[in-house]
Amino acid sequence: xxxxxxxxxxxxxxxxxxxxxxxxxxxxxxxxxxxxxxxxxxxxxxxxxxxxxxxxxxxxxxxxxxxxxxxxxxxxxxxxxxxxxxxxxxxxxxxxxxxxxxxxxxxxxxxxxxxxxxxxxxxxxxxxxxxxxxxxxxxxxxxxxxxxxxxxxxxxxxxxxxxxxxxxxxxxxxxxxxxxxxxxxxxxxxxxxxxxxxxxxxxxxxxxxxxxxxxxxxxxxxxxxxxxxxxxxxxxxxxxxxxxxxxxx
Amino acid sequence: xxxxxxxxxxxxxxxxxxxxxxxxxxxxxxxxxxxxxxxxxxxxxxxxxxxxxxxxxxxxxxxxxxxxxxxxxxxxxxxxxxxxxxxxxxxxxxxxxxxxxxxxxxxxxxxxxxxxxxxxxxxxxxxxxxxxxxxxxxxxxxxxxxxxxxxxxxxxxxxxxxxxxxxxxxxxxxxxxxxxxxxxxxxxxxxxxxxxxxxxxxxxxxxxxx
Numbered sequence: 203x204x205x206x207x208x209x210x211x212x213x214x215x216x217x218x219x220x221x222x223x224x225x226x227x228x229x230x231x232x233x234x235x236x237x238x239x240x241x242x243x244x245x246x247x248x249x250x251x252x253x254x255x256x257x258x259x260x261x262x263x264x265x266x267x268x269x270x271x272x273x274x275x276x277x278x279x280x281x282x283x284x285x286x287x288x289x290x291x292x293x294x295x296x297x298x299x300x301x302x303x304x305x306x307x308x309x310x311x312x313x314x315x316x317x318x319x320x321x322x323x324x325x326x327x328x329x330x331x332x333x334x335x336x337x338x339x340x341x342x343x344x345x346x347x348x349x350x351x352x353x354x355x356x357x358x359x360x361x362x363x364x365x366x367x368x369x370x371x372x373x374x375x376x377x378x379x380x381x382x383x384x385x386x387x388x389x390x391x392x393x394x395x396x397x398x399x400x401x402x403x404x405x406x407x408x409x410x411x412x413x414x415x416x417x418x419x420x421x422x423x424x425x426x427x428x429x430x431x432x433x434x435x436x437x438x439x440x441x442x443x444x445x446x447x448x449x450x451x
Numbered sequence: 452x453x454x455x456x457x458x459x460x461x462x463x464x465x466x467x468x469x470x471x472x473x474x475x476x477x478x479x480x481x482x483x484x485x486x487x488x489x490x491x492x493x494x495x496x497x498x499x500x501x502x503x504x505x506x507x508x509x510x511x512x513x514x515x516x517x518x519x520x521x522x523x524x525x526x527x528x529x530x531x532x533x534x535x536x537x538x539x540x541x542x543x544x545x546x547x548x549x550x551x552x553x554x555x556x557x558x559x560x561x562x563x564x565x566x567x568x569x570x571x572x573x574x575x576x577x578x579x580x581x582x583x584x585x586x587x588x589x590x591x592x593x594x595x596x597x598x599x600x601x602x603x604x605x606x607x608x609x610x611x612x613x614x615x616x617x618x619x620x621x622x623x624x625x626x627x628x629x630x631x632x633x634x635x636x637x638x639x640x641x642x643x644x645x646x647x648x649x650x651x652x653x654x655x656x657x658x659x660x661x
Contacts, residue, residue, distance in 0.1 A: 207580040245648045247581055247603075273474045278603050278646045295503060298471040300605065300646065323505045325577040325605045368577050399575045419573055422580070 205451070206415045207422035209401060210246045210429045210442060212237065214253040214283070217267060221430055222254075223379035231430055231438055239274045241429075244442040248278045250303060250328075250371075250424060256284025257306060265293050272298030280328055286311075291318050295326070303328040303371065309346040312365055319366035324398075328369050329362035331355070335374040335385045335404070355388070359396050369399040371424060377405030379427050381434045384411050389420055409443060416451045459483040459659065460495035464512040467501040467539075471645045475652060481659050489517035496530055497659070498522075501645065502538030506562065506608070507550030509538050522555055532636040533557075534658045540632065540639030541610055549608050557637055560612035568609065570625040577607045582642070584620040584630050592631065592638050592657050593619060600650045602630075602642035609641060636661070 212234070213220050219231040231237060234251075241249055251271070256263065263284055272279055281294050282303030291302055291314075304315050308329055319327050332341040333355050340355040353361065359370055372392065374385050382405045389402050399421035406412065406425035415423045432439040459476055463469040463485045476483040476499075483499075486492060502509065513519040525531045535543050545554045547562035554562070565576045581601040586593055609628040612618060620631030622641070630641040638658060644651045 205580070242648075269470060272471065276471075276475055276478075276646060276648050276651060278605070278643070295468055296470055298468055298474065300468055300471075300503060300643070321508065322503060323577075323607070325579065325607060326503065369579065397575070399577075399579055421575060 205448070206412065206420050207247055207401070208412060208443065208448065209248040209250055209403075209422055209424040210241055211250045211252065211403065211424045211426045212241075213426070214251060215255050217264075220254075221379060221426055225375050225378055234271050235274060237440065238271050240440040241442055242275045242277060244440070245445065246277055246429075246442045248280070248422075249275065250280040250282070251299075252281075252303065253283030259284055263290055263293070265297050268294070268297040268299075282328075282330060285314075288314065288317055288321070295322070301326050301328050301368075303330050304367075305330045305332070306343055306346065308362055308365065308367075309342070309350055315365050315367065324366050324368035327367045328371055328401075329365070329367040330371045330373055331358055331362065332373045332375050333388070335377050335388065338388060338391075341375055356392055356395060359392055359400075363396060363398055367398070369401060369421070370396065371401040371403055373424075374404030380405050381407050381427060383407045384415060384423060386414070386418060386420075389418075393421075409447060412443070413451045456482065457497070458493070458495050460486045460492060460498045462498055462500050462513075462518055462539075463487050464500075464509065464516055464518060465504065467503050468645070469501055472499055472501050472536075475645050475655055476659065479652065479656050479659060487516065489521045492521075497532040497661075498534070499658075500533060500535040500539035500542070502536045502540065502542075502643075504538060505549055506538060506541060506547040506554075507552045509542050510550070510552035510554065513542065513555070519555065522557065527557065527636045529636075532658070532661055533638065534644075535637075535639040536644050537606055537641060540641055541608060543637060543639055544610055544612070547608060558612060558617065558632070558634055558639075559614060560610060562608050562610050565607055565609055565624055568625040568628060574625045577605060578624050579605050582622050582624075584622050584642070585627075586620050586631075588616075588619050590619045590631075590633050591661060592633055592654060594653075594657050596650055596653050596657075602640070602644070602647040602651060604630075604642045606641060610639070 401422035403424035
């Protein structure tokens with residue numbers, strides 16, 4: 203029985219862990235090394251770390267800082283944010299991450315994504331696609347080439363598949379941090395015609411929501427708020443579900 | 452007697468995640484050194500071959516850095532030990548469907564596409580995530596680890612050893628396949644031991660204690 207993967211997403215901003223609400227209103231959560239250590243102690247299945255400032259940052263990636271984060275973590279780690287060259291990507295792997303997540307580079311620099319796929323294999327590359335749940339439309343940043351403007355969400359997923367990525371993380375912007383429930387409809391629509399694993403992200407409400415994802419045989423879900431906050435509008439408490447809770451699904 | 456001062460060699464062939472491996476070995480309180488090529492070997496007798504990337508790339512890098520000839524020449528019956536993870540296990544065999552290069556051929560058998568095991572559409576490739584391993588044979592490498600423990604997998608190919616007796620553990624991806632193997636002092640896991648939390652650490656400790 204293949205179970206739904208339960209992935210914790212952590213956002214880095216200014217070397218601290220933050221949590222956004224609908225891609226806005228960032229709230230400081232804590233120190234990244236400590237936060238990661240707690241997730242590691244709670245035996246999180248997988249962790250995705252996204253530096254949300256790096257894409258606009260002219261400075262190089264701080265590999266020593268990233269190594270400090272990974273050295274206390276003995277679970278699978280994905281990194282995304284500010285990767286500009288093949289050398290950056292290779293350094294990221296050397297820091298102890300086994301996957302790299304791309305977002306804007308999928309459209310702006312597909313050659314980088316493709317050359318990395320051929321070097322490391324599909325399984326190391328994740329495509330993160332942002333979309334709006336309310337309209338089911340893909341969200342493209344202003345600086346993405348115009349030819350993508352007419353693409354539907356499914357077109358974009360197929361395009362990413364053609365680049366050779368190993369999986370797609372479907373990120374709902376309007377569900378982000380909202381506790382409004384995972385977007386199962388979009389998963390059903392998109393996964394029909396996509397052969398690689400799809401991870402559903404945005405709006406995860408509670409353990410019941412994850413249980414439902416497992417029942418629907420969804421490849422993976424990624425969530426942040428439910429693992430960071432006690433509940434909606436409440437204080438910070440890192441709480442990744444225990445193995446027993448997951449086994450009861 | 453376990454020699455805690457013994458140095459473990461972590462083979463860094465190109466894009467491997469050697470940092471994760473050394474972090475785990477250090478966490479276990481043991482010495483390790485990341486070795487870029489065979490000229491950096493001093494007293495190491497135990498080697499870990501991490502795995503990221505595809506088969507041919509791995510083999511070509513092992514050749515370029517001297518590891519290919521080194522591993523083929525040493526005797527794994529007595530003083531040398533080798534532990535491969537993921538592609539690091541696959542390269543121990545003689546060939547792979549993923550590429551054209553000849554493998555290290557330290558173990559007899561081949562590496563095949565997971566597509567051969569797929570029996571329904573719900574089973575996706577690459578295989579990613581935590582999966583149970585069933586122990587089918589006793590071995591020191593699995594001491595203090597429960598049967599059906601889950602480990603972390605990311606792969607598209609699997610090993611088919613010619614001699615089924617070298618299989619210690621098996622997992623299922625449509626059909627069963629070998630996920631822990633051992634012959635003489637050569638060990639391999641298809642999953643990422645270095646990324647499998649406490650049970651990965653137990654497995655690592657068992658190798659270091661051999």
